[in-house]
Amino acid sequence: xNQFFTxxxxxxxxxxxxxxxxxxxxxxxACPGCGAExxxxxxxxxxxxxxxxxxxxxxGAYYRLSxxxxxxxxxxxxxxxxxxxxxxxxxxxxxxxxxxxxxGLKDAAVAALGQVQRHKAVFVVLDGRFLMGSMxxxxxxxxxxxxxxxxxxxxxxxxFAASGGARMQEGIFSLMQMxxxxxxxxxxxxxxxxxxxxxxxxTTGGVxxxxxxxxxxxxxxxxxxxxxxGPRVIEQTIGEKLPExxxxxxxxxDHGFLDQIVPRDQWRxxxxxxxxxxxxxxxx
Amino acid sequence: MSRYTPExxxxxxxxxxxxxxxxxxxxxxxxxxxxxxxxxxREDGSILGGIARFHGRPVTVLGHRxxxxxxxxxxxxxxxxxxxxxxxxxxxxxxxxxFGRPIITFVDTPGAYPGKEAEERGQGEAIAxxxxxxxxxxxxxxxxxxxxxGSGGALALAVGNRVLxxxxxxxxxxxxxGFASILWKDSSRSGxxxxxxxxxxxxxxxxxxxxxxxxxxEGGAHTDWEATFRTVDAALKKxxxxxxxxxxxxxxxxxxxxxxxxGQGLSQAGKEES
Numbered sequence: 001x002n003q004f005f006t007x008x009x010x011x012x013x014x015x016x017x018x019x020x021x022x023x024x025x026x027x028x029x030a031c032p033g034c035g036a037e038x039x040x041x042x043x044x045x046x047x048x049x050x051x052x053x054x055x056x057x058x059x060g061a062y063y064r065l066s067x068x069x070x071x072x073x074x075x076x077x078x079x080x081x082x083x084x085x086x087x088x089x090x091x092x093x094x095x096x097x098x099x100x101x102x103x104g105l106k107d108a109a110v111a112a113l114g115q116v117q118r119h120k121a122v123f124v125v126l127d128g129r130f131l132m133g134s135m136x137x138x139x140x141x142x143x144x145x146x147x148x149x150x151x152x153x154x155x156x157x158x159x160f161a162a163s164g165g166a167r168m169q170e171g172i173f174s175l176m177q178m179x180x181x182x183x184x185x186x187x188x189x190x191x192x193x194x195x196x197x198x199x200x201x202x203t204t205g206g207v208x209x210x211x212x213x214x215x216x217x218x219x220x221x222x223x224x225x226x227x228x229x230g231p232r233v234i235e236q237t238i239g240e241k242l243p244e245x246x247x248x249x250x251x252x253x254d255h256g257f258l259d260q261i262v263p264r265d266q267w268r269x270x271x272x273x274x275x276x277x278x279x280x281x282x283x284x
Numbered sequence: 285m286s287r288y289t290p291e292x293x294x295x296x297x298x299x300x301x302x303x304x305x306x307x308x309x310x311x312x313x314x315x316x317x318x319x320x321x322x323x324x325x326r327e328d329g330s331i332l333g334g335i336a337r338f339h340g341r342p343v344t345v346l347g348h349r350x351x352x353x354x355x356x357x358x359x360x361x362x363x364x365x366x367x368x369x370x371x372x373x374x375x376x377x378x379x380x381x382x383f384g385r386p387i388i389t390f391v392d393t394p395g396a397y398p399g400k401e402a403e404e405r406g407q408g409e410a411i412a413x414x415x416x417x418x419x420x421x422x423x424x425x426x427x428x429x430x431x432x433x434g435s436g437g438a439l440a441l442a443v444g445n446r447v448l449x450x451x452x453x454x455x456x457x458x459x460x461x462g463f464a465s466i467l468w469k470d471s472s473r474s475g476x477x478x479x480x481x482x483x484x485x486x487x488x489x490x491x492x493x494x495x496x497x498x499x500x501x502e503g504g505a506h507t508d509w510e511a512t513f514r515t516v517d518a519a520l521k522k523x524x525x526x527x528x529x530x531x532x533x534x535x536x537x538x539x540x541x542x543x544x545x546x547g548q549g550l551s552q553a554g555k556e557e558s
Binding site: 084086087089090136137140141144166168169170171172173174175176177178179180182183184185186187190204205206208209210211212213214226227228229233234237238242246247255257 | 396397398399400402403404405406407408409411412413415416418419420435436439440443455456457458462463466467480481482483488491493540543544546547548
């Protein structure tokens with residue numbers, strides 16, 4: 001019986017991941033990084049990283065989980081959590097419905113229990129296809145519940161961020177998710193929990209200024225744009241062009257805000273190493 | 285119901301004649317000793333803070349400072365802090381906790397500064413650390429939004445056991461201009477944005493985001509500073525007395541639970557509607 005569910009869950013993950021892989025790959029034949037044309041098959045074989053220049057194309061949440069987790073270990077958490085429309089914002093409810101239809105996601109975050117090389121952890125992955133991965137009440141609540149779940153079960157927490165920041169359509173309620181998630185993560189960490197924050201392209205605004213910057217370990221994919229203010233806003237404010245590479249992962253590494261940059265095909269290796277290093281001690 | 289539209293309130297909230305953090309400190313506190321610098325690289329004038337006495341009792345007081353003259357405005361970067369400002373705030377708040385002093389913050393900023401150096405030195409990280417620190421403090425924290433509470437730059441000083449707002453102050457996820465620019469690619473529609481954002485003190489009180497709205501004199505706080513000071517003083521005294529009854533851990537717990545609950549029930553509500 002148990003096995004039956006495991007297989008079923010795995011098939012669902014594979015189905016979602018394939019669907020995401022197809023969506024991403026049909027859209028991107030020419031690389032936004034170098035402009036070189038590659039076949040959809042090459043993109044997909046290369047995990048949506050440009051085979052020529054190494055540009056890391058954004059990917060969906062299930063697809064990412066499927067490439068990181070051990071087969072059969074995926075177990076989605078809080079999948080029933082629905083988004084809310086606290087401001088009754090014009091057109092927002094329809095937009096949410098349309099996005100759910102197009103992406104199969106209820107909101108911009110997927111939470112799951114899973115294993116990497118047999119090391120158990122709680123995962124949250126933000127999905128940029130859903131309103132740029134912005135954080136409204138559903139994303140804030142999911143991150144918070146994931147931290148609480150990890151604390152209850154004494155498991156490490158791994159979050160892959162990809163976000164334009166706070167969700168405008170939920171107004172001040174979105175802003176409050178910054179305080180809520182930061183507080184929940186801090187509580188989890190103070191109890192000895194390990195939190196690995198993985199930043200992917202792009203991570204900006206209220207997500208950078210809350211849970212995404214609080215990792216015990218801070219990692220990023222190559223070339224990811226990471227910042228508080230977006231480059232356009234900064235250029236408008238200071239009235240000059242920003243230099244090449246500004247706010248990119250490599251720049252943040254140079255300025256001391258990241259531990260390491262991890263290429264997409266290395267995540268499994270790096271995460272399993274870190275989980276193994278924290279297995280004994282460190283936690284009560 | 286208020287006689288002002290949300291758009292009018294935004295104008296009142298930004299009125300340069302309103303009392304600012306420096307004015308509140310001078311009027312409501314004695315023995316103010318300013319503390320400067322983040323101990324890493326810089327002093328950020330856009331956050332003013334230090335130790336003072338509130339009705340004889342030592343407290344840590346801090347807030348955004350916009351400045352009154354052009355020269356002051358420039359020194360304070362029009363109330364838009366960089367990471368150094370938020371790191372100074374953290375330093376002051378940690379000290380307050382160490383010495384058992386309550387913390388009172390005055391919130392009035394268009395937002396954290398979106399500049400090149402600010403990014404280089406970790407604006408996002410500095411704000412995140414403020415949120416993390418404030419969520420754990422074991423001393424009473426009272427935040428008062430006195431003018432414009434703009435975005436994460438405001439929230440970074442507003443994770444209080446009580447968050448109060450002056451009657452015509454506003455508090456929002458982003459400035460109405462930024463909001464219109466992001467959602468409709470047109471910052472000139474900011475007036476329309478004010479209408480849908482629910483950013484007035486009254487809206488936020490209803491939404492459970494703030495716990496109290498402090499009455500302003502006829503026309504707004506800029507028309508009668510003394511009356512405004514009396515109201516804020518009375519509110520601070522009352523809230524502080526209430527929080528004094530809680531132990532350190534209970535204060536941290538109450539604050540955590542208050543923010544934990546924000547937006548929590550909404551997801552379920554959304555489900556029932558569909």
